[in-house]
Each structure stands twice: as structure tokens, then as C-alpha cells.
Amino acid sequence: MKPEIDLKDYESGFARFDSLMQFRVKNILLVSSLYDSFILEEDGMVGELISSDYQELNLSMAPQIKRVSTGEEALNLMRVQKFDLILIIRRLGDIDMKSFSKQAKGKSKNIPIVLLAFDPRDLEILKENGHHNGIDKAFLWSGESNILMAIIKYVEDKVNVDSDTRLVGVRVIIIIEDSVRFYSSYLPLVYAEIVQQTQNLMHDGLNMAHRMLRMRARPKILLAETYEEGWELFKKYQKYLLGIISDVRFSMGGRIEDQAGIMFASEVKEKISDLPILLQSSNLQNAELATRCKVAFLHKKTRTLLADLRSFILKNFGFGDFVFRAPDGDAVARASDFHSMEKCLKMIPAESLVYHGSRNHFSNWLMARTEFDLAARLRPRKVTEFKNAETMRNYLIDTFRNFRHEKQLGIVADFSRTQFDKESDFVKIGSGSLGGKGRGLAFVNRLLRRYNVYNSFEGVQISVPSTTIIGTSVFDRFIEQNNLLEFALGDRSDNEIAQAFVNSKLPKDIVSDLGAFIEIVDYPIAVRSSSLLEDSHYQPFAGIFDTHMLPNCHKDIKVRLERLTTAIKYIFASIFFKNSKNYIEATANRVEEEKMAVVIQRVVGRNRNNTFYPILSGVARSYNFYSIGNIKPEEGVTYAALGLGKTIVEGEKCLFFSPSNPNNLPQFSTPKDYLKNSQHEFYAIDMTDPYVAPIPGGDMGLTRLRTEQAEADGSLVYVGSTYSPDNDRVYDGTSREGIKIVTMAPILKSKIFPLAEITRLLLQMGSNGMNSPVEIEFAAELNSDNDTPNEFGFLQIRPMAANTIMEEVSFKSIKKERIFCQSDQALSNGRNKTIRDIIFVRLDTFDRSQTPLIANQVGKFNDYFRMQGKPYLLLGPGRWGTADRWLGVPTKWDQISSARVIVEATYGDFSVTPSFGTHFFQNLIAFQIGYLTVNKSDNKNSIDWDWLNSQRVIRETEYIRHITLDEPMEVLIDGRRGRGAVLKP
Numbered sequence: 001m002k003p004e005i006d007l008k009d010y011e012s013g014f015a016r017f018d019s020l021m022q023f024r025v026k027n028i029l030l031v032s033s034l035y036d037s038f039i040l041e042e043d044g045m046v047g048e049l050i051s052s053d054y055q056e057l058n059l060s061m062a063p064q065i066k067r068v069s070t071g072e073e074a075l076n077l078m079r080v081q082k083f084d085l086i087l088i089i090r091r092l093g094d095i096d097m098k099s100f101s102k103q104a105k106g107k108s109k110n111i112p113i114v115l116l117a118f119d120p121r122d123l124e125i126l127k128e129n130g131h132h133n134g135i136d137k138a139f140l141w142s143g144e145s146n147i148l149m150a151i152i153k154y155v156e157d158k159v160n161v162d163s164d165t166r167l168v169g170v171r172v173i174i175i176i177e178d179s180v181r182f183y184s185s186y187l188p189l190v191y192a193e194i195v196q197q198t199q200n201l202m203h204d205g206l207n208m209a210h211r212m213l214r215m216r217a218r219p220k221i222l223l224a225e226t227y228e229e230g231w232e233l234f235k236k237y238q239k240y241l242l243g244i245i246s247d248v249r250f251s252m253g254g255r256i257e258d259q260a261g262i263m264f265a266s267e268v269k270e271k272i273s274d275l276p277i278l279l280q281s282s283n284l285q286n287a288e289l290a291t292r293c294k295v296a297f298l299h300k301k302t303r304t305l306l307a308d309l310r311s312f313i314l315k316n317f318g319f320g321d322f323v324f325r326a327p328d329g330d331a332v333a334r335a336s337d338f339h340s341m342e343k344c345l346k347m348i349p350a351e352s353l354v355y356h357g358s359r360n361h362f363s364n365w366l367m368a369r370t371e372f373d374l375a376a377r378l379r380p381r382k383v384t385e386f387k388n389a390e391t392m393r394n395y396l397i398d399t400f401r402n403f404r405h406e407k408q409l410g411i412v413a414d415f416s417r418t419q420f421d422k423e424s425d426f427v428k429i430g431s432g433s434l435g436g437k438g439r440g441l442a443f444v445n446r447l448l449r450r451y452n453v454y455n456s457f458e459g460v461q462i463s464v465p466s467t468t469i470i471g472t473s474v475f476d477r478f479i480e481q482n483n484l485l486e487f488a489l490g491d492r493s494d495n496e497i498a499q500a501f502v503n504s505k506l507p508k509d510i511v512s513d514l515g516a517f518i519e520i521v522d523y524p525i526a527v528r529s530s531s532l533l534e535d536s537h538y539q540p541f542a543g544i545f546d547t548h549m550l551p552n553c554h555k556d557i558k559v560r561l562e563r564l565t566t567a568i569k570y571i572f573a574s575i576f577f578k579n580s581k582n583y584i585e586a587t588a589n590r591v592e593e594e595k596m597a598v599v600i601q602r603v604v605g606r607n608r609n610n611t612f613y614p615i616l617s618g619v620a621r622s623y624n625f626y627s628i629g630n631i632k633p634e635e636g637v638t639y640a641a642l643g644l645g646k647t648i649v650e651g652e653k654c655l656f657f658s659p660s661n662p663n664n665l666p667q668f669s670t671p672k673d674y675l676k677n678s679q680h681e682f683y684a685i686d687m688t689d690p691y692v693a694p695i696p697g698g699d700m701g702l703t704r705l706r707t708e709q710a711e712a713d714g715s716l717v718y719v720g721s722t723y724s725p726d727n728d729r730v731y732d733g734t735s736r737e738g739i740k741i742v743t744m745a746p747i748l749k750s751k752i753f754p755l756a757e758i759t760r761l762l763l764q765m766g767s768n769g770m771n772s773p774v775e776i777e778f779a780a781e782l783n784s785d786n787d788t789p790n791e792f793g794f795l796q797i798r799p800m801a802a803n804t805i806m807e808e809v810s811f812k813s814i815k816k817e818r819i820f821c822q823s824d825q826a827l828s829n830g831r832n833k834t835i836r837d838i839i840f841v842r843l844d845t846f847d848r849s850q851t852p853l854i855a856n857q858v859g860k861f862n863d864y865f866r867m868q869g870k871p872y873l874l875l876g877p878g879r880w881g882t883a884d885r886w887l888g889v890p891t892k893w894d895q896i897s898s899a900r901v902i903v904e905a906t907y908g909d910f911s912v913t914p915s916f917g918t919h920f921f922q923n924l925i926a927f928q929i930g931y932l933t934v935n936k937s938d939n940k941n942s943i944d945w946d947w948l949n950s951q952r953v954i955r956e957t958e959y960i961r962h963i964t965l966d967e968p969m970e971v972l973i974d975g976r977r978g979r980g981a982v983l984k985p
Contacts, residue, residue, distance in 0.1 A: 020167065020217055021160055023160050024156060025063050025085050027084055027085075028083065029086045029087070084155075085111070085151075086111060104134075105134070116151070117140050140185075146188040150191045169240060170220060171220070171372075174234060174244045175244075175245045176223075176250060178226065178247065187223065189306055189309060193306075194219055222237070225250065234268060244275065246277070247281065259289070261286075269294065276296070279293075281297070284299055318365040318366070318368030321336045326352050327352075333347070338400060339418070345397050345400065350390070363379040377399065417516035427467075428468070428469045428471055429510060431471050435531050435532055435599075437529065438597050444464055448462065461789040461791055464795075465603070466521075466601070467602075468517060469530065469597055472595040474506070474507065477510075484501065489592060495696070501573035514561060518552075522552065523603070524603040525550050526548070526550075527694075529545030529546065529574060529598065544580055546570065549698070550701060551685055552564075564600070568598050572598075573696075575591065575595075604795075608713035609713055610686070610687045611685065611713075613642075613683065614779040614781045615642070616640050617643065617645035617647070618640040618641065618759070618779070618780075619776070620778070621775045622764070632658075636760070638662075640656075640657075641742070642679055643682030644683040647681075647683055649777075671729060674743065681705065682705055685702060716734055717733070718782045720733070722736045722738040725739070759778070762794065774798065774800060775798050776796065779795060810974075811981060814981065818984050821943045822940060823932035824941060827973070827975070832871075832901070834968055835968055835971065839961070839962050842956070858895055862895050865898040870898070873982065874902045875943075876888070876889050877907035901930035903932045904932070906935050930971050969982055969983060
């Protein structure tokens, strides 16, 4: 067995965004006299003021405030409670500030202590004895509550700046100001403006989580009071700087220097010539000096201070729209987001392009939008590197387009009729839950981005195919607006329910969204269910609801939209079909509480001779319940087939192997095994009929083809081998004369595609992410064109309902004559002594051509046992639950739901291979149904047919018998070793 893959090798930088803003001020200790507390609180309103500020600016986690009256009370409280900030009003009456600060920091070393003064005279406390008396910073309160928000954000930024700049390159704004009075009024203005402008950018976020990430990645504001402090901050954070706002007169070299700001700006401009700098002063004469330094100037005493500040921030820090200007300053175009940026880049004059490119305006705009990666990619590029302006234009257009696509990877974006395009990877229409399948896909999308495995294998692109999910709120609205719930829950047939739903109308806004979607999407799509309960632990609902494969090739958009909305309505209706209701009730859930989301996904593949299908599809499990051949349970197992995955999930012939040992193929021991067990037919989407419409069951639009068609299409060459009857040998490849068979040899042996390596990695990623074994579904399209990468589409993930603790079961003391049935291919674990009834398919009348009728008869018996609440053992030929009537009995789940033990057996020449890759199999696991396969006769595999046929028959049909025993049988299954036995009473 190969060693486990180290997933850290794949982890991407995106994961680091989760670590932004690690320090938050959550608990504040407010120390003040009763009078000061009364003034500040305004009769208990200070907490509400902070909360109000946070809500208005969409900031999360408004801090809690604990108030005490004396320093002694504060120190006592610190012994039992942790605080992130101590806020002192004016001065302490019972203890001097220096002593309090020393004791407080002895209890919490790095806790910031901030003095909030009501009057400038209160600030004299800072000058006592020539030091700050342990105070980290002082502010002057003028009655506005936003000073509290500014203090909190100042403290958080000071702690987080090192980590956040290092992790993702968060931008920094330096403010140099030594006047407590001024920075106490000025800092809240800057904070409010920066937060507000960042808030304005949030509409460009892909979803709420992405928008909140923008807020977390807003620029950090750092405050310095002297030239030396400012220069230290500049040296430390110069590569992250968004800009500098500075006073002109402040301390330099230990004394007040009238031109300190001018000198500071000049030094900075020598190092970063295009960095935005704003100098502000109460002395208007400094305006001319600022102009000489080529920096902006703001008069502190102007009545339009805030408006002027806002204008500078918008124009120079990259917030707001990107205004394209000619060299003379005239505006020629405006871009508000990435879509409009691409459009503007295509049409603006060359001189405007060069003007902005030479001044790093593009990277500044991107940095303000927290798009640090792209900003870092563009900033080093110089205009002189390009042959001409058109070359630079093409570079910028391609870069923005590619980055827009990269930005969407791993994100569930909110659907936008104006911004949706073919490169939109994962979007959501409507609100509510994504449903189980949707959640799984979103989780996979996040994993792929977290571990950055998109291009980890040379020549292969791994991704979740373009996906649009309709949230469960649309289902709720549809049911309510059309008054369908009571009707659907009643005693109605599936056809009646389906017709009622199709005749009802979807909400108008959703139809408009779907219209915008279908106008862009012109490739085949799979419309799939995603109920709340689907693909969850212990109740996967695998195969219970339909999937509709739409060719989506009609020229009329209205026809394509009608087909899509019909498929959605059928999926909504499927919750209330008989099969679904029985399954839901079997899981102890209520049908009326179930809700449905819908997944609309691009079908992986290519159009070949008017049929659309992928080279291969597959199902892989990280834990293999059957130790077949040398495939160990912990190695996992992969099932693969030519064409659409319906071949596998419906229980038809396919190939299986261990991703850790892909050349070990137990089903192909001899040349005859190749002919007998290999796939001879496959599924594809029929592209010849653009008028095809969905029907309940989801089979319309599909066609079943022989592998000879794949040879004609040129697709068999990727997965095929040749059997030569002349010398009874199987040769890799399809170039020889002989019978063509599907063996995956070019992939597994010749390594033309790293299927085993990819599935092994993805299974490990999924298992680690879910803390349980997982099952995944996938499809792959291979290309002979070296310029086009092969595609691996990750279609689905679900946790496997595997028991982590298995009961010890021994077969040593069992007498041979007591054994009714035994198998060395058994699933589940433990003992069962409750079954007295056996339903079995009669040997004397069995007819392969009548298996659909047999399934219906089994279903009627099952209904009886379900109503009685009694378990039974089901025994029959071939695969139970297969869609291929020639491989077994094609039962649906509701037709066998009350069976507690199922036996698949060989009947004469009718052999059986287990239903390992099927949805049916996954449901067996979930319900812990005993499952035995008897496909040979030896000392570990047998059925005592004579004993069975000698029992008293209670009921029978032409093909089915029901017997009831006087005493219950005993069922023993050893899940570790895959062995099971059913003992006679």
C-alpha cells in the first residue's frame, strides 16, 4: 500500500485568508467615576452606540463593555475575567495611573490601556513626570460615539498588522499626527471613510462570505506621533503601503520641527515616487511646499475637511470607480467592477492606457479592492516592457479576465444577470440552503481551492464543472405560491403529483434569472436534486431522486428555458413520489420537513457524431467494504466506465481497481473474464433531437450505445484493448484486429491519464475534510490535442455511512447443517435474530425477460411488510437494484425498503457480481442492511435450496414465494472480513 499523501504540499495561499484579523476586541473594561460613566453612557446607551456603529458599517462582533468605578475594582475583576482593552475615563480616583498600569499589565502583559479625556486639561496626566504613566494612547472625546469605534479599530490594527500584511499583503495607511485633539477627531473620520468605502466595494463580492472577507482585509491604519515613529512604520510596511496622511509640524530628533512633514514626504517620494501622500496643516503657507514635493495638501481649518478628505481617498487610494483619464485629466471612461474594466480596456484611447499604466493606477485600484495577488502581479510590470500600447492592452485584458475566473474558484457566488458568463464556476440563484448535494459540491470547490490542486497533474485540469444551484427558498416559494403542499402530501399517484407541479409556475424573478442563465449556457446540462437530507451521514438518499440530462441544443432560447424549468419542477415534485416518501419515512424524517435545492451542472464530455459523453465516468470510495482479490478495505476502490456514469450507479458492467494498486484487476483473471465482465454498452446524451423534453424518471434525452460506436467516434482508443480469438489473448490498445473491449489499460497501464493518482489524492482530501470515509463521483474528458488540457470533473462527494466500531462475530462454532446461506462477500456487521420471513425468486419459473415484473411483485410483498412493520430476508438472482434487467431484478428502493437482509445469488447460468458502485449499494450501507453475494459454491459460499424449498409456503406468485418460519433465523456478519451467514432456526 502506498504511503498517505501529505496534503500540506497542496495547500494554497487562499487558506491563509481564514487567519486575517485574528485579534478582535471582544471585551472592554471601562473604568470611570459614576459621574463620568453617566455622562459617557447617556443613561446606559454606550453599548448601544457601539452596536449601532457596527451595524451601520456592517462590522461584525460588536464588543461587550463591563463597567467599574475604581481602579481597585478593575484589578479585582481582571483576576477572574479576560479583557482585550482597558478604557479609562479621565483619571482614577483611588490609585495613580502609573501604579494601576503596572499592576494591570502584570495580570495581562499586552493589554492596551487607553485614556479617554473629556477636556484638554485632563490630558495633563500624560505629562506628569515626563512620561505617559503607563497609558498606551490618549484620545479626546467631543461627544461623538464614533470615537469608541475608532479606538477599537486602532487597537485591533496595531495588533493584527504584522500578521495580516505577511499573510496576504493587506494594505497599510500611515497617519502621522501628534495632536491628541486633532487625531481624536481626524482618526474617526478616516476610519469611517475607509470602512465605508470598503463597504461600497462589497457589492462586487461574489457572495456574503466573500464580501465580509473584503471587510476583514480592509486597509490597516497606523498612527505615529513623531518623525522617527513614522519612518519606522514606513520602513517596516513600505511594500504594503496604500498611502500616507501626515501633519506638517511635529517632533523630529527630539524637538518640534515646523517642516517635519515636508521632509518626511520628500524622503518617501525618493523611494516610492508614485505613493499617494496627503499633507495637512493649519498653516496655509505649507500648501506651496507640498506642491513642490508633488504631494496633496489639505487645510485643517477648512469647512469642507471631510469632503476634501473623501475626495483624496477616492481619487488616490483606489476606492470607487476607476476613472480612465486622458493625459490632460479629462475623463474618458469609468469602470465600476471587473466586467466593466475589461470592456473599458478594449476601447479606451492608447494614451489613456499608457497614462494609467505608467502611474501604477491599476494596481492601486486592485489593492483597495483587496485583490492583492493581481495587484502584486501588475505592479512590477512597466509600460516600457511592452512592444506598444496594444500589446499592453491585450496583456491587461487577458490578465483581468483570467484573474476574474481564478477569483471565482472555490466560491459560491450570488447569481447576477449582468455579470454571469460561461466562466462563472459556481453560482447560486435564490436564498436558503444548497441542499446536501449542493453542500458537498461547494465543499469540494473549497477543498480544491484550499489545496490548489487545479493543475497539480501535468496536462490535467481538475475542477467542479460549472455549477448553478437553486436554493431551497425557491422550493418554498414555489410550493406556497401554488398551494401544493397539502395536495402533494395526500394519497396521490406519482403521475398526478408530477402533472400538478409541471402545471404550476415558478416565481417570476427566478424565471428571469434562469432566462439570463440559459441565454449564456449553450452546452448540455445535468439538472440534479439536492434535498436537505441528501448525501448526509447515514442517510445518503443515493439515487432516490431523478437527474435530468438536457441536450440544451434547441435554437430557441424559450424552448430551452421551458425544458429547464420543467426539469426543475419534476425534481421539486420528486420529494413527494412514493419511492421518496418511503425512503424519508424509513430514515425517521418527515416528508413535509424535507426541502429541495436543484443543481444545474455542465456535463463533462464532447459532442461525438451527435452524441455527447465523456471518455470515462466513475465512482470512488476511500474505504472498500469488500476485500476482493488483493484490494484491501483501507486502500479504497474506484469504479470506472466509458461514457456517462449511469452505467455505474445503475449497477451495470464496469471496471474496478484500487487507486493504490491500479494494475490489480480481480475481475480480469483470464481472457474469458475480459469478454464476460467488461463493459459492452455505454450511455450518452442524444443531441439529434432538440425538442426532447424531461419526463419523470429522467431517462429522456439519453441513448444507449454499443462500444463499437465509441470505436467509430475515436474515444475507445483511450480506454480500450483488443481480444484476439486467434491466440486467446488480450492486447492493450485498439490498433490490432479483434474484439474491442473496455479495460482502461491505456490509462491504468500506459499512464496516458493519471486517474488512479487523482482519485487517490481526492479521496484522501475528502476523507480528511469530512473526518469519515467518502464516496466521490467524477467524469473525465481526454484530448489528443496537446494544447488543450485533459479535464477531470469532480461531480459529487458524500460521506460514507461506515461503522467505526464493529462487533466481534465468530463462525467457529457453527455446525454445517445449520447453515442456510453463507458468503465471503458480505456487508454490514453484527447479529440479527428478528427475521422469520423469506421472500425469494423461484428457481423453477425464473425468466430473465420478466425481471421488471418480478420487481413489481417484490414491491407488493414489501408494501405488506412495511405496513406490518416486519423485517424479511430477500433472495434473488443477479444484482438487486440494477437498471439493466438482464443483470438482475431492477427494483427501486421503495420496493425492498423493509428487507433487513438481501442475498444476491447465481441462478443456473445467471451469475452475479456485487452492486458495489451503485446508488443502491450506498443505501444498503446507510441502512446497515445485511448484504450477501453468493456467486460460487464452496465451503464459504452456499445456499441450501433444498431446505428453502421444503418450507411451508404462505403466499406465492408466478415468480415469487413467501415463507414464514416458526422461529427466527440468526444472521451473522463479520464486517472486518466480509463474511456472512444465515442460520436455520
